[in-house]
Amino acid sequence: MxxxxxxxxxxxxxxxxxxxxxxxxxxxxxxxxxxxxxxxxxxxxxxxxxxxxxxxxxxxxxxxxxxxxxxxxxxxxxxxxxxxxxxxxxxxxxxxxxxxxxxxxxxxxxxxxxxxxxxxxxxxxxxxxxxxxxxxxxxxxxxxxxxxxxxxxxxxxxxxxxxxxxxxxxxxxxxxxxxxxxxxxxVASVRGAMLTGLPVVLLVVAGVTWLVTRRALRPVEGIRREMAAITASEDLSRRVPEPGSHDEIARLARTTNETLTALEASVDRQRRFVADASHELRSPIASLRTQLEVGAAHPGLLDVPGAVADTVRLQALAADLLLLARLDAGERPGAARLDLGALVHEEVSQRTGDRIPVTVSVPEGGGFEVTGSRGQLARVIGNLLDNAERHARSAVAVTVHGERGGVVVEVTDDGDGVPGAERERIFERFVRLDDARTRDEGGAGLGLAIARDVAVRHGGRLTVTDAGERGARFALWLPDAR
Missing domain, CATH: 3.30.450 (Beta-Lactamase)
Structure with a gap:
């Protein structure tokens, strides 16, 4: 049945x-x-x-x-x-x-x-x-x-x-x-009346239940037909009809439409991601190909440093795309306990080629332990420092301190800052603002997006605010391991 x-x-x-x-x-x-x-x-x-x-x-x-x-x-x-x-x-x-x-x-x-x-x-x-x-x-x-x-x-x-x-x-x-x-x-009279009336009552109950259920499930059939049409047309902009009632079926329709909205946004984001990735890969590949073709025809004109730079850029972009793919696939972060203050010192000590020295402020005594993937968290700190180095005028500072059951890493620069209307948009993938802050060479607009995704998957958050009168302050909050 x-x-x-x-x-x-x-x-x-x-x-x-x-x-x-x-x-x-x-x-x-x-x-x-x-x-x-x-x-x-x-x-x-x-x-x-x-x-x-x-x-x-x-x-x-x-x-x-x-x-x-x-x-x-x-x-x-x-x-x-x-x-x-x-x-x-x-x-x-x-x-x-x-x-x-x-x-x-x-x-x-x-x-x-x-x-x-x-x-x-x-x-x-x-x-x-x-x-x-x-x-x-x-x-x-x-x-x-x-x-x-x-x-x-x-x-x-x-x-x-x-x-x-x-x-x-x-x-x-x-x-x-x-x-x-x-x-x-x-007793016989009452029993006979019951036996005679029972089939009639049961037929009435069955008929009324059938009609009421049919009327109640009519919106469900409309939802099913619309979902079948959406599946056949692959048009995620369509929505299922929402009945005017406030019952479970109406909530089902609203939830279905919310799911379709999220799915449409996800598909659009994926399409933009593929298009942006193709665009970002096209430039270094075309440049590298041109240099190799010139070198093949005229060996004396081969720009080896330029070819190496394009290859490094391709390698970094491929690594960023691979990490984003793993994050989108739901890869769980590690469960290792690590000291975030020590990790910041280690990352800064390895940055010997920065144009602006980085000032580190970590209170003595440590105690800034968090749980997660050491490699991914190091990547977040590195991306924040890269972003600050590209836009700072003369100073980049990193501080570590405890706050509300967690550990906060703040990276501050004295650049032009981020306009209030753009503070969420800069965490989208392949987004580079047109002002002097981000239209620089080498950046594909993935660093901050990767940093926020990693922070969220570690149970934390990444936000940006003004750093006083000038500059930007990026704050990474992660739950304390204790």
Whole structure:
């Protein structure tokens, strides 16, 4: 099942079906329990009426059991023998004994005769009766379910068992039943209604879920079609439609458009990078080729120093392009711990050909440790110093100090500075301002771009500000290794 609409409709239908099944079962159980309790109450009332008569020594054959069909009665003695039953009771179960024929009782002195009458009355009727009376148990009755056949009709009953003691101390148990037909009819009616209505409810749920899901996913289909068109046309300037709602689909559309914007910018940047790299490589290659062709035709005119300079320029440009390619590919920096102050001293000490001496200020004691790639960080410091040397008038200074959980390296020159509107643009690749600051020989406009990329990938940042009244200050911040 590949359709989201179908899966949603099926899932909703299954959930609703389970919920309705559980709710319906609970309703049926509660209904059955309530109706069974009502039947038990009716049976208890009937049993206590008969037990009250037994406590008053009413003869067995004169017991009033009410409606025999609605309340069949069975009376047993302490030994479980049947001593009385209601009229027309033909069979019974669920009361402890299934006998329905009363057993004739002996006629002990002072007891009941076979007819259930007392034998201690005077023949002439002048004797006094025993004033003792029996009693009915006040304990909660026992309830059981069973069946009874009354006048040929067999049905289910709820039986209540109540004990009674007559005046002679004989304990009798009255089993009276109440029919469960009403409970069974009600449960069957409710169950039938549920079974009939359940398919209709499930069809409605499935249909509504299908329509709602279809309407909700309509913008997704529009997004899919537009993305397919963008893929086919390779036109990254197109955008997917954004619905006016503020739900997850609208956020998906906005995120998709943001991704397309970032992808378009990345592709444009890559295209400009390739074009600029080709342009930068063309000049030294053409110059080198011209010098070699002249040298081949006229060996005495070969400009060896110029050819070497062009080769060095090509080599440096190729190294810069290779480093940028590795950075763009997501190369992770190293995890070595190094002292940034010592690295600055080492880099400055190797710059013996600078036209302006570099002043270094690093507090004693060290403690400026950072984590990263020694080669890449040395490249950053070297690029910042190269930039300062090209634009300084008479001074270049490097300072190292701690700041807000990190280490800062500041490279300052006394050149013309960087205009405020250009301070972010100079970190773009192949960017060289047209003023006197950067239009110099040998620079391809990659040094500062490489420096910022390396700083960012080390968890730091590289910014430029004014250095007082004149010049520029480049500040490299890297997180402290501690």
């Amino acid at each position: 590949r359709s989201v609409r179908a899966r949603a409709a099926l899932g909703a239908t299954v959930v609703v079906a389970l919920a309705l099944a559980v709710a319906g079962l609970a309703v049926l159980l509660v209904l059955r329990a309530n109706l069974t309790d009502q039947a038990g109450l009716q049976a208890e009332v009937a049993a206590r009426e008969v037990a009250g008569q037994l406590a008053l020594d009413v003869p067995y054959d004169e017991l009033k059991t009410g409606d025999e069909e609605d309340h069949p009665v069975q009376v047993t003695d302490e030994e479980g023998r049947v001593v009385a039953v209601s009229k027309d009771l033909e069979a019974i179960s669920g009361t402890g004994t299934d006998r329905v024929t009363p057993v004739p009782q002996p006629s002990p002195e002072g007891g009941r005769n076979d007819d259930g009458h007392d034998d201690d009355d005077d023949d002439d009727g002048t004797g006094s009766a025993d004033p003792a009376r029996g009693e009915v148990s006040t304990d909660d009755p026992d309830f059981t379910n069973g069946t009874a056949t009354v006048d040929g009709d067999r049905a289910d009953y709820r039986f209540a068992s109540v004990e009674a003691t007559d005046s002679a101390g004989l304990t009798l148990t009255v089993h009276a039943g109440a029919p469960l037909a009403a409970e069974q009819r009600a």
